[in-house]
Amino acid sequence: MSTLEYLRGNRTWFIPGFVVWGASSSAELSFVTVNVVEGQKQINYLEASVGGTHQTVSFDSLVDHRGNKLPQTISAAKVIPLPKDEGQVFIVGREFSSGFSISRDSSGTTPITTDLVIIELD
Numbered sequence: 457m458s459t460l461e462y463l464r465g466n467r468t469w470f471i472p473g474f475v476v477w478g479a480s481s482s483a484e485l486s487f488v489t490v491n492v493v494e495g496q497k498q499i500n501y502l503e504a505s506v507g508g509t510h511q512t513v514s515f516d517s518l519v520d521h522r523g524n525k526l527p528q529t530i531s532a533a534k535v536i537p538l539p540k541d542e543g544q545v546f547i548v549g550r551e552f553s554s555g556f557s558i559s560r561d562s563s564g565t566t567p568i569t570t571d572l573v574i575i576e577l578d
Contacts, residue, residue, distance in 0.1 A: 466575070466576055466577070467530075467575075467576040468573065468574070468575050468576070469518070469520040469524075469526055469572075469573070469574045470520055470521045470571065470572070470573055471518050471519070471520055471521070471526075471571065471572040471573075471574065472521050472571050473540075473569055473571065474518075474537075474569070474570050474571065474572050475567045475568070475569055475570075476511065476537075476545050476558055476559065476560045476567060476568045476569075476570055477511065477560070477567040478509045478510040478511040478557075478558065478559045478560065479509060479510075479559060479560055479561070479562040479564075480510070480546075480548075480559045480560070480561060480562045486501070486502070486503050487501075487502055488500065488501050488502075489502065509559075510548045510557045510558065510559040511557065511558050511559065512555060512556075512557045513555050513556055513557070513558060514528075514554055514555040515527060515528065515529065515530050515533070515554060515555050515556075515574070516528040516554075517555075518572075518574075526574070528554060529553045529554050530553065530574065530576050531553065531576055531577075531578035532576065532577040532578035533551045533552075533553070533556070533574060533575070533576060533577070534551060534574070534575045534577055535547055535551050535556045535558070535572060535573075535574050536572070536573040536574075536575070537558065537570045537571075537572055538570060538571040538572070538573065539568055539569075539570045540568075540569045540570055540571060541568045541569050541570075542564075542568075543560055543561050543563070543564045543568045544560065544561040545558065545559070545560050545561075545568050545570045546558070546559060546560075
């Protein structure tokens with residue numbers, strides 16, 4: 457491993473005061489459908505989330521605690537939210553090389569302020 461690769465590896469950023477406005481689904485619906493096709497009955501059980509949104513955040517739109525803009529892509533990123541307000545904040549799905557999706561618990565009605573720790577694992 458070269459010195460440059462060593463110095464560039466495992467970078468970490470701290471982003472204070474990030475506001476999460478996207479809320480997880482506000483309702484989960486479960487329902488059963490019956491289809492009849494050519495005399496054959498088919499029963500389906502389905503679940504759907506209603507009313508949910510999440511924020512998609514690009515890494516290069518963030519600024520760390522030192523005032524530095526984050527890079528456009530981060531290899532094998534891990535985002536850790538540290539909520540400062542009451543309520544839950546979570547990463548939706550998996551982080552991708554150019555950003556991540558984040559959401560808050562839908563039980564509250566106001567945005568949640570959180571600090572973010574972003575670690576490059578590769």
